[in-house]
Amino acid sequence: MTSALKDPCLVLNRNWQPVTFLPVQTCIVNVMRDMASVLDPVSYYLMTFEEWCEAKPETDRWIKTTHDAVPAPEVIVLKKYGERPPRKVSFSRPNLYKRDSFTCQYCGEAMPGSDLTIEHVLPRSRGGPTSWENCVAACEACNGRKADQTPVEAGMKLRTNPVKPAWTPKLSIPRGHSVRQSWEPFLLKEAVA
Secondary structure, three states: OOEOOOOEEEEEOOOOOEEEEEEHHHHHHHHHOOOEEEEOOOOOOEEOHHHHHHHOOOOOOEEEOOOOEEEOOOEEEEOOOOOOOOOOOOOOHHHHHHHOOOEOOOOOOEOOHHHEEEEEOOOHHHOOOOOOOOEEEEEHHHHHHHOOOOHHHHOOOOOOOOOOOOOOOOOOOOOOOOOOOOOHHHHHHHOOO
16 A cells, blocks of 8 residues: 555535646645545545545545555545636647647648647747747748748748637646546546646
């Protein structure tokens, strides 16, 4: 039996919407401080940590103590609203290619991500930032043709103006973990990544 203190625990806001994942130990502290309740995944009762430990629910995650082992909570519900933190789309190669529909923004050819490059509209050598508003997906031929010039100087036209995507990322399951059965009713609505 390994300790589950660092395992993820799903945090729901007062409306039972998923907010984030936190380590079990952080969730226990929130419950002990009366900021949250443990959710019984079978009965959906909200419990204090003491009630949760006495209930001894079926789980494969345990926390060893000096005299016993207590079940690790899998889901907690915040007592105050606990707004969903704004999720921002991070700038990355896969997200840029997704925004540009895996299509070169100069010639319009669709291709796999392995054949695309990140192209700076205002070249980095001229102070162009690596940002949503200055980068586009481009094939190697168009990127090489444009080189260290602006699109106007190279005689090339962008098919779309680069902007930050309007979509928001989904709540992600922490790396190395799979969706637990107790999380499913809350994450199905969220369509996790």
